Amino acid sequence: xxxxxxxxxxxxTKMQGCVGDGKIDLRWAPADYDTWQAGIKKGYVVERxxxxxxxxxxxxxxxxxxxxxxxGAFLPASLEDWEPYSEDKYAAIAxxxxxxxxxxxxxxxxxxxxxxxxxxxxxFSFALYAADMSVDVAWLSGLSYTDKAISKDEKYLxxxxxxxxxxxxxxxxxxxxxxxxxxxxxxxxxxxxGNKTADISVDLSILRGAYTSYFIERSADGGKSFVQLSxxxxxxxxxxxxxxxxxxxxxxxPDNNTQIIYRVFGTDCFGRKSxxxxxDEGHGAMPLTVMPYITHCEAVDNNRIExxxxxxxxxxxxxxxxxxxxxxGPKSRLKKIFDGNDPKQRSFVDRMPGITNYYKVSxxxxxxxNLMPTVSYAALVDSFPPTAPxxxxxxxxxxxIATIRWKANNESDLAGYRVYMANxxxxxxxxxxxxxxxxxxxxxxxxxxxxxxxxIFYQVRAIDKRDNHSAPSKILVLMRxxxxxxxxxxxxxxxxxxxxxxxxxxxxxxxxxxRHYLLxxxxxxxxxxxxxxxxxxxxxxDDKTAANGQDYIYxxxxxxxxxxxxxxxxxxxxxxxxxxxxxxxxSRIDSDGNHVxxxxxxxxxxxxxxxxxxxxxxxLRIVARTTERTYLDADAKINNKYTYAxxxxxxxxxxxxxxx
Numbered sequence: 320x321x322x323x324x325x326x327x328x329x330x331x332t333k334m335q336g337c338v339g340d341g342k343i344d345l346r347w348a349p350a351d352y353d354t355w356q357a358g359i360k361k362g363y364v365v366e367r368x369x370x371x372x373x374x375x376x377x378x379x380x381x382x383x384x385x386x387x388x389x390x391g392a393f394l395p396a397s398l399e400d401w402e403p404y405s406e407d408k409y410a411a412i413a414x415x416x417x418x419x420x421x422x423x424x425x426x427x428x429x430x431x432x433x434x435x436x437x438x439x440x441x442x443f444s445f446a447l448y449a450a451d452m453s454v455d456v457a458w459l460s461g462l463s464y465t466d467k468a469i470s471k472d473e474k475y476l477x478x479x480x481x482x483x484x485x486x487x488x489x490x491x492x493x494x495x496x497x498x499x500x501x502x503x504x505x506x507x508x509x510x511x512x513g514n515k516t517a518d519i520s521v522d523l524s525i526l527r528g529a530y531t532s533y534f535i536e537r538s539a540d541g542g543k544s545f546v547q548l549s550x551x552x553x554x555x556x557x558x559x560x561x562x563x564x565x566x567x568x569x570x571x572x573p574d575n576n577t578q579i580i581y582r583v584f585g586t587d588c589f590g591r592k593s594x595x596x597x598x599d600e601g602h603g604a605m606p607l608t609v610m611p612y613i614t615h616c617e618a619v620d621n622n623r624i625e626x627x628x629x630x631x632x633x634x635x636x637x638x639x640x641x642x643x644x645x646x647x648g649p650k651s652r653l654k655k656i657f658d659g660n661d662p663k664q665r666s667f668v669d670r671m672p673g674i675t676n677y678y679k680v681s682x683x684x685x686x687x688x689n690l691m692p693t694v695s696y697a698a699l700v701d702s703f704p705p706t707a708p709x710x711x712x713x714x715x716x717x718x719x720i721a722t723i724r725w726k727a728n729n730e731s732d733l734a735g736y737r738v739y740m741a742n743x744x745x746x747x748x749x750x751x752x753x754x755x756x757x758x759x760x761x762x763x764x765x766x767x768x769x770x771x772x773x774x775i776f777y778q779v780r781a782i783d784k785r786d787n788h789s790a791p792s793k794i795l796v797l798m799r800x801x802x803x804x805x806x807x808x809x810x811x812x813x814x815x816x817x818x819x820x821x822x823x824x825x826x827x828x829x830x831x832x833x834r835h836y837l838l839x840x841x842x843x844x845x846x847x848x849x850x851x852x853x854x855x856x857x858x859x860x861d862d863k864t865a866a867n868g869q870d871y872i873y874x875x876x877x878x879x880x881x882x883x884x885x886x887x888x889x890x891x892x893x894x895x896x897x898x899x900x901x902x903x904x905x906s907r908i909d910s911d912g913n914h915v916x917x918x919x920x921x922x923x924x925x926x927x928x929x930x931x932x933x934x935x936x937x938x939l940r941i942v943a944r945t946t947e948r949t950y951l952d953a954d955a956k957i958n959n960k961y962t963y964a965x966x967x968x969x970x971x972x973x974x975x976x977x978x979x
Contacts, residue, residue, distance in 0.1 A: 330487035362392030371474040409449040416446035451531040454590035505596035524564040530585030575603030605637035610689035638662040674732040705781035711795040801881030805829035812976025827877035828938035891973035902978035913955040924970030931964040
């Protein structure tokens with residue numbers, strides 16, 4: 320189509336130019352019926368402006384001096400001038416549309432007025448169609464001009480408009496006289512072969528407006544000679560239908576055996592003919608009504624599967640080839656493993672089969688694919704287990720959830736995994752954690768954190784579909800998070816040394832202690848202050864920072880490597896009553912246990928007593944809190960050595976040291 324003018328007004332035209340050898344061809348067209356009629360009666364004016372010369376833009380004054388009106392007003396030729404072209408069918412169409420009698424118009428009904436409008440539009444469309452199909456008709460219609468007075472070192476701007484004073488849209492085109500206008504390359508045609516038919520199609524989306532018509536030719540002798548399918552061209556429907564940009568033509572074939580080549584070329588409004596675009600050679604195809612079936616499917620050397628199928632040789636010309644599909648199970652997804660293009664082929668070797676294999680074969684052409692409805696089965700003998708899983712890693716969070724990961728195995732017949740656990744590395748048997756097959760490579764389970772065993776051990780095995788188990792993986796060792804508070808240290812009664820508190824305590828007996836913190840506060844204070852931190856087994860401290868005459872409450876606390884803190888063990892330091900309590904502890908063993916009793920001589924109010932016990936050489940541990948001064952240790956056993964101690968809890972909430 321021709322270049323559209325900038326904005327529609329009263330009259331609108333379109334224009335296109337073509338630079339040739341020593342000339343510029345111009346072609347224009349009215350955009351609607353009214354403009355067409357005005358052009359027939361008043362003609363068109365074509366102007367030329369020289370914009371550039373020798374690569375330099377001319378000044379406005381020079382452009383005005385170079386301005387030319389080409390050829391006067393362009394009107395349709397007289398009827399006598401049309402007579403030499405009477406054999407040209409397009410000339411006859413255009414002359415009838417231009418000079419044919421208009422209908423007498425009186426008072427019309429809406430229907431009659433619409434019908435007349437439609438006939439006018441048809442005359443307009445046929446006139447432009449005839450001009451597009453023939454260069455001579457375009458010239459006779461007053462719609463073309465050849466400018467031969469050009470110079471190759473110049474660039475021109477051409478304008479065309481109806482020779483009328485009515486405001487109108489002027490069509491323009493800018494051309495370089497030194498650059499011939501190229502022909503656009505036509506995309507390769509696609510051919511769909513049917514039963515004695517061929518559907519030829521070309522995607523013209525990139526050629527919109529490049530050509531006014533297309534011709535399709537056919538060769539039945541390998542491209543030595545071509546015959547045009549018809550005298551009438553195929554119009555570029557993309558010129559009028561922006562939703563459809565495909566050129567299409569169906570050709571009827573004499574048979575399905577002859578090899579055919581199609582080619583397509585276009586012609587533009589200047590009468591130029593493009594280079595042909597050539598399609599792949601092919602032939603008609605009988606409809607595929609038969610499907611292949613497998614006649615042989617067998618494993619060879621336990622590493623490949625040989626497949627053979629049957630299909631009528633008489634239908635080879637109808638097929639493009641065969642495809643082979645495989646699935647690992649009857650309900651698994653089909654996977655195409657072979658896509659052949661030889662219709663004579665009847666066998667295939669699967670060199671990468673799985674352990675279990677189900678096969679189907681199909682025949683196909685451009686129209687359809689026929690897949691056999693049943694499957695053929697072949698299997699390899701599998702006595703080899705999968706490789707042991709590798710790259711185990713994991714962690715246990717503070718809530719006791721263990722997460723274990725490993726690298727996926729790559730065996731094609733892998734069924735899944737099983738996970739095993741042990742509490743010691745040297746366990747002869749690991750406990751199975753996965754009651755069902757695990758298909759993922761991530762496993763989670765709840766771990767018991769209330770145990771003194773810090774480590775937990777895992778192994779994973781891979782299992783294939785033949786129930787072959789791999790060797791166990793390397794052992795993965797994970798550490799349980801420590802959530803158990805350490806054993807509390809025990810503060811002894813506070814003595815006075817050189818007028819200052821002298822402290823002693825029994826360190827925590829837990830084996831993962833990181834440090835002990837010594838704390839101090841005044842009796843009425845709410846919070847303790849840390850006055851010393853010990854990372855070793857130190858168990859004494861002289862508080863040289865204590866104020867003279869000031870009472871204090873001291874406490875000792877143990878913190879393990881996981882940050883867990885023990886209970887506080889505290890003692891009260893009173894400047895006037897240091898070591899004034901007289902505590903005596905006695906125990907008597909009987910058949911029902913140890914009878915422990917104690918006496919306390921104290922000037923302070925007592926709220927309760929905390930009783931400690933050490934078994935043999937173990938550390939002191941709390942066994943009771945009581946307001947009584949007797950206690951039956953029913954758990955005591957003969958042949959054990961028991962040591963008992965008392966801590967006093969005073970009425971004001973403070974505590975004494977530990978008295979043995």
